[in-house]
Amino acid sequence: MTADQTMPSAGDALFDVPTPIEEMLRLAVDFTRHNDALDIALRAKNSTPDTAHSSSARDLAADVLKVLRAIHNQRLHPSEDLTRAHLRLRQLAFLAEASADHPPGAARELTALATKTVMDNALIVAEQTLNAQSKTLHSEGSGLTAAHKSALVEIARGHVVANSTLGREYTRSSGSKVPMSTLRRLEAKHLVTRTSGTALPAYYGGPLQDRVQLTPAGITALAAALTRPAAVRTAPRVAGVPLASPSQATARSR
Known part of the structure:
Protein backbone atom coordinates (compact mmCIF):
# COMPACT_ATOMS: atom_id res chain seq x y z
CA MET A 1 0.00 0.00 0.00
CA THR A 2 1.43 3.43 -0.96
CA ALA A 3 1.65 6.38 1.40
CA ASP A 4 -1.28 8.16 -0.20
CA GLN A 5 -3.56 5.14 0.07
CA THR A 6 -5.67 4.71 3.18
CA MET A 7 -7.24 1.63 4.63
CA PRO A 8 -11.04 1.92 4.80
CA SER A 9 -12.27 2.19 8.35
CA ALA A 10 -14.45 -0.46 9.97
CA GLY A 11 -17.32 2.03 9.88
CA ASP A 12 -16.93 2.61 6.15
CA ALA A 13 -16.87 -1.13 5.48
CA LEU A 14 -19.99 -1.60 7.57
CA PHE A 15 -22.00 1.02 5.74
CA ASP A 16 -20.88 -0.28 2.34
CA VAL A 17 -22.70 -3.57 2.98
CA PRO A 18 -26.12 -3.41 1.26
CA THR A 19 -29.12 -4.15 3.43
CA PRO A 20 -31.57 -6.92 2.47
CA ILE A 21 -34.08 -4.25 1.41
CA GLU A 22 -31.51 -2.63 -0.88
CA GLU A 23 -30.70 -6.02 -2.38
CA MET A 24 -34.40 -6.68 -3.00
CA LEU A 25 -34.90 -3.30 -4.67
CA ARG A 26 -31.89 -3.96 -6.89
CA LEU A 27 -33.34 -7.38 -7.69
CA ALA A 28 -36.65 -5.77 -8.70
CA VAL A 29 -34.76 -3.45 -11.07
CA ASP A 30 -32.95 -6.42 -12.61
CA PHE A 31 -36.13 -8.48 -13.09
CA THR A 32 -37.84 -5.53 -14.80
CA ARG A 33 -34.87 -5.11 -17.12
CA HIS A 34 -34.83 -8.87 -17.84
CA ASN A 35 -38.55 -8.95 -18.69
CA ASP A 36 -38.31 -5.81 -20.82
CA ALA A 37 -35.56 -7.43 -22.87
CA LEU A 38 -37.69 -10.54 -23.39
CA ASP A 39 -40.71 -8.43 -24.37
CA ILE A 40 -38.74 -6.53 -26.99
CA ALA A 41 -37.15 -9.70 -28.36
CA LEU A 42 -40.57 -11.34 -28.70
CA ARG A 43 -42.03 -8.31 -30.50
CA ALA A 44 -39.13 -7.89 -32.91
CA LYS A 45 -39.92 -8.62 -36.55
CA ASN A 46 -38.39 -11.80 -37.98
CA SER A 47 -37.08 -12.69 -34.52
CA THR A 48 -35.84 -16.21 -34.04
CA PRO A 49 -35.85 -18.08 -30.71
CA ASP A 50 -32.55 -17.88 -28.87
CA THR A 51 -31.17 -18.53 -25.41
CA ALA A 52 -29.80 -15.06 -24.66
CA HIS A 53 -32.11 -14.85 -21.67
CA SER A 54 -30.79 -18.05 -20.07
CA SER A 55 -27.66 -16.60 -18.45
CA SER A 56 -29.62 -13.64 -17.11
CA ALA A 57 -32.32 -15.91 -15.69
CA ARG A 58 -29.80 -18.10 -13.87
CA ASP A 59 -28.06 -15.05 -12.44
CA LEU A 60 -31.41 -13.75 -11.19
CA ALA A 61 -32.25 -17.09 -9.58
CA ALA A 62 -28.92 -17.01 -7.75
CA ASP A 63 -29.58 -13.41 -6.66
CA VAL A 64 -32.97 -14.40 -5.19
CA LEU A 65 -31.25 -17.07 -3.09
CA LYS A 66 -28.68 -14.48 -2.01
CA VAL A 67 -31.50 -12.19 -0.88
CA LEU A 68 -33.07 -15.04 1.09
CA ARG A 69 -29.79 -15.62 2.92
CA ALA A 70 -29.54 -11.91 3.71
CA ILE A 71 -33.07 -11.88 5.14
CA HIS A 72 -32.34 -15.00 7.19
CA ASN A 73 -29.18 -13.40 8.59
CA GLN A 74 -31.24 -10.49 9.93
CA ARG A 75 -32.79 -12.84 12.50
CA LEU A 76 -36.14 -11.09 12.34
CA HIS A 77 -38.92 -12.17 14.67
CA PRO A 78 -40.82 -15.09 13.06
CA SER A 79 -44.26 -14.26 11.67
CA GLU A 80 -46.74 -15.65 9.18
CA ASP A 81 -46.04 -12.78 6.79
CA LEU A 82 -42.30 -13.38 6.92
CA THR A 83 -42.79 -17.12 6.39
CA ARG A 84 -44.91 -16.41 3.30
CA ALA A 85 -42.29 -13.98 2.02
CA HIS A 86 -39.60 -16.66 2.29
CA LEU A 87 -41.83 -19.18 0.50
CA ARG A 88 -42.74 -16.85 -2.37
CA LEU A 89 -39.12 -15.85 -2.91
CA ARG A 90 -38.05 -19.50 -2.99
CA GLN A 91 -40.76 -20.15 -5.56
CA LEU A 92 -39.47 -17.21 -7.59
CA ALA A 93 -35.93 -18.61 -7.52
CA PHE A 94 -37.28 -21.91 -8.83
CA LEU A 95 -39.29 -20.20 -11.60
CA ALA A 96 -36.35 -18.04 -12.68
CA GLU A 97 -34.05 -21.05 -12.85
CA ALA A 98 -36.66 -23.04 -14.77
CA SER A 99 -37.19 -20.19 -17.24
CA ALA A 100 -33.56 -20.48 -18.34
CA ASP A 101 -34.36 -23.81 -20.00
CA HIS A 102 -37.39 -22.53 -21.93
CA PRO A 103 -37.71 -20.51 -25.14
CA PRO A 104 -38.29 -16.77 -24.64
CA GLY A 105 -42.10 -16.93 -24.82
CA ALA A 106 -42.45 -19.54 -22.10
CA ALA A 107 -39.62 -17.96 -20.12
CA ARG A 108 -41.46 -14.64 -20.07
CA GLU A 109 -44.54 -16.29 -18.61
CA LEU A 110 -42.52 -17.85 -15.81
CA THR A 111 -41.06 -14.49 -14.73
CA ALA A 112 -44.17 -12.40 -15.46
CA LEU A 113 -44.83 -11.68 -11.76
CA ALA A 114 -41.20 -11.52 -10.68
CA THR A 115 -40.93 -7.78 -10.01
CA LYS A 116 -44.30 -7.75 -8.21
CA THR A 117 -43.24 -10.71 -6.07
CA VAL A 118 -39.96 -9.10 -5.10
CA MET A 119 -41.54 -5.74 -4.26
CA ASP A 120 -44.50 -7.18 -2.34
CA ASN A 121 -42.11 -9.15 -0.18
CA ALA A 122 -39.64 -6.28 0.12
CA LEU A 123 -42.43 -4.26 1.76
CA ILE A 124 -43.17 -7.15 4.13
CA VAL A 125 -39.51 -7.50 5.13
CA ALA A 126 -39.21 -3.71 5.50
CA GLU A 127 -42.20 -3.66 7.86
CA GLN A 128 -40.77 -6.54 9.90
CA THR A 129 -37.40 -4.77 10.03
CA LEU A 130 -39.04 -1.55 11.18
CA ASN A 131 -40.94 -3.38 13.91
CA ALA A 132 -37.72 -4.96 15.16
CA GLN A 133 -35.84 -1.67 15.43
CA SER A 134 -35.97 1.03 18.05
CA LYS A 135 -37.95 3.82 16.46
CA THR A 136 -36.00 6.39 18.44
CA LEU A 137 -32.91 5.50 16.40
CA HIS A 138 -34.55 6.71 13.19
CA SER A 139 -36.73 9.57 14.36
CA GLU A 140 -35.06 11.90 11.84
CA GLY A 141 -36.98 10.30 8.96
CA SER A 142 -35.79 9.38 5.49
CA GLY A 143 -35.58 12.81 3.87
CA LEU A 144 -38.14 11.92 1.18
CA THR A 145 -41.55 13.51 0.84
CA ALA A 231 -42.60 11.53 10.84
CA VAL A 232 -45.27 12.12 13.46
CA ARG A 233 -46.68 15.61 13.56
CA THR A 234 -47.80 16.72 17.00
CA ALA A 235 -50.21 19.54 17.71
CA PRO A 236 -48.61 22.61 19.32
CA ARG A 237 -49.11 22.85 23.07
CA VAL A 238 -51.71 25.38 24.08
CA ALA A 239 -51.42 26.96 27.50
CA GLY A 240 -54.39 26.00 29.63
CA VAL A 241 -56.89 28.67 30.63
CA PRO A 242 -57.50 28.57 34.42
CA LEU A 243 -61.02 27.62 35.35
CA ALA A 244 -63.13 30.17 37.14
CA SER A 245 -63.72 29.55 40.83
CA PRO A 246 -67.29 28.73 41.93
CA SER A 247 -67.71 32.23 43.37
CA GLN A 248 -66.49 33.87 40.14
CA ALA A 249 -68.83 31.72 38.07
CA THR A 250 -71.77 32.65 40.29
CA ALA A 251 -70.92 36.34 40.04
CA ARG A 252 -70.73 36.21 36.22
CA SER A 253 -74.14 34.54 35.97
CA ARG A 254 -75.89 37.38 37.81
Missing part, protein backbone atom coordinates in the same frame (compact mmCIF):
# COMPACT_ATOMS: atom_id res chain seq x y z
CA ALA A 146 -44.53 11.16 0.83
CA ALA A 147 -45.10 11.91 -2.87
CA HIS A 148 -41.50 11.11 -3.78
CA LYS A 149 -41.53 7.91 -1.73
CA SER A 150 -44.75 6.81 -3.44
CA ALA A 151 -43.28 7.58 -6.87
CA LEU A 152 -40.11 5.63 -6.09
CA VAL A 153 -42.18 2.60 -5.06
CA GLU A 154 -44.12 2.75 -8.34
CA ILE A 155 -40.88 3.01 -10.29
CA ALA A 156 -39.34 0.11 -8.33
CA ARG A 157 -42.39 -1.97 -9.21
CA GLY A 158 -41.61 -1.48 -12.91
CA HIS A 159 -44.78 0.50 -13.46
CA VAL A 160 -43.38 3.68 -14.99
CA VAL A 161 -42.19 4.52 -18.49
CA ALA A 162 -41.54 7.85 -20.18
CA ASN A 163 -41.71 9.07 -23.76
CA SER A 164 -42.13 12.19 -25.81
CA THR A 165 -44.22 13.26 -28.76
CA LEU A 166 -44.17 16.51 -30.69
CA GLY A 167 -41.55 17.82 -28.27
CA ARG A 168 -43.69 17.12 -25.19
CA GLU A 169 -42.54 14.64 -22.54
CA TYR A 170 -44.99 12.47 -20.63
CA THR A 171 -45.09 9.47 -18.33
CA ARG A 172 -47.23 6.35 -18.33
CA SER A 173 -47.82 4.11 -15.35
CA SER A 174 -49.67 0.84 -14.86
CA GLY A 175 -50.10 1.77 -11.19
CA SER A 176 -50.46 5.10 -9.42
CA LYS A 177 -49.67 8.05 -11.68
CA VAL A 178 -46.20 9.55 -11.48
CA PRO A 179 -46.32 13.04 -13.02
CA MET A 180 -43.51 14.18 -15.27
CA SER A 181 -42.78 17.01 -12.82
CA THR A 182 -42.16 14.46 -10.06
CA LEU A 183 -39.99 12.36 -12.35
CA ARG A 184 -37.84 15.39 -13.20
CA ARG A 185 -37.38 16.22 -9.51
CA LEU A 186 -36.29 12.66 -8.77
CA GLU A 187 -33.91 12.77 -11.75
CA ALA A 188 -32.45 16.04 -10.45
CA LYS A 189 -31.75 14.27 -7.16
CA HIS A 190 -30.12 11.39 -9.12
CA LEU A 191 -32.60 8.92 -7.62
CA VAL A 192 -34.02 7.63 -10.91
CA THR A 193 -32.91 7.32 -14.51
CA ARG A 194 -34.52 6.73 -17.90
CA THR A 195 -33.10 4.15 -20.28
CA SER A 196 -34.04 4.98 -23.85
CA GLY A 197 -35.94 2.44 -25.94
CA THR A 198 -36.04 -0.38 -23.41
CA ALA A 199 -39.81 -0.76 -22.83
CA LEU A 200 -42.59 -1.87 -25.15
CA PRO A 201 -44.46 0.76 -27.21
CA ALA A 202 -47.62 2.33 -25.83
CA TYR A 203 -49.50 1.07 -28.90
CA TYR A 204 -48.89 -1.44 -31.66
CA GLY A 205 -46.38 -0.12 -34.14
CA GLY A 206 -45.40 2.79 -31.91
CA PRO A 207 -41.88 3.69 -30.78
CA LEU A 208 -40.22 1.94 -27.88
CA GLN A 209 -40.60 3.75 -24.60
CA ASP A 210 -38.03 4.67 -21.94
CA ARG A 211 -38.06 2.53 -18.82
CA VAL A 212 -37.74 4.54 -15.61
CA GLN A 213 -35.75 2.76 -12.91
CA LEU A 214 -34.06 3.46 -9.61
CA THR A 215 -30.41 4.45 -9.55
CA PRO A 216 -28.11 3.07 -6.83
CA ALA A 217 -28.76 6.30 -4.90
CA GLY A 218 -32.50 5.82 -5.39
CA ILE A 219 -32.28 2.27 -4.08
CA THR A 220 -30.48 3.49 -0.96
CA ALA A 221 -32.95 6.33 -0.41
CA LEU A 222 -36.05 4.17 -0.85
CA ALA A 223 -34.66 1.38 1.35
CA ALA A 224 -34.07 3.95 4.08
CA ALA A 225 -37.58 5.35 3.68
CA LEU A 226 -39.16 1.90 3.90
CA THR A 227 -37.35 1.02 7.13
CA ARG A 228 -37.87 4.29 8.98
CA PRO A 229 -41.08 5.40 10.66
CA ALA A 230 -43.05 8.22 9.11
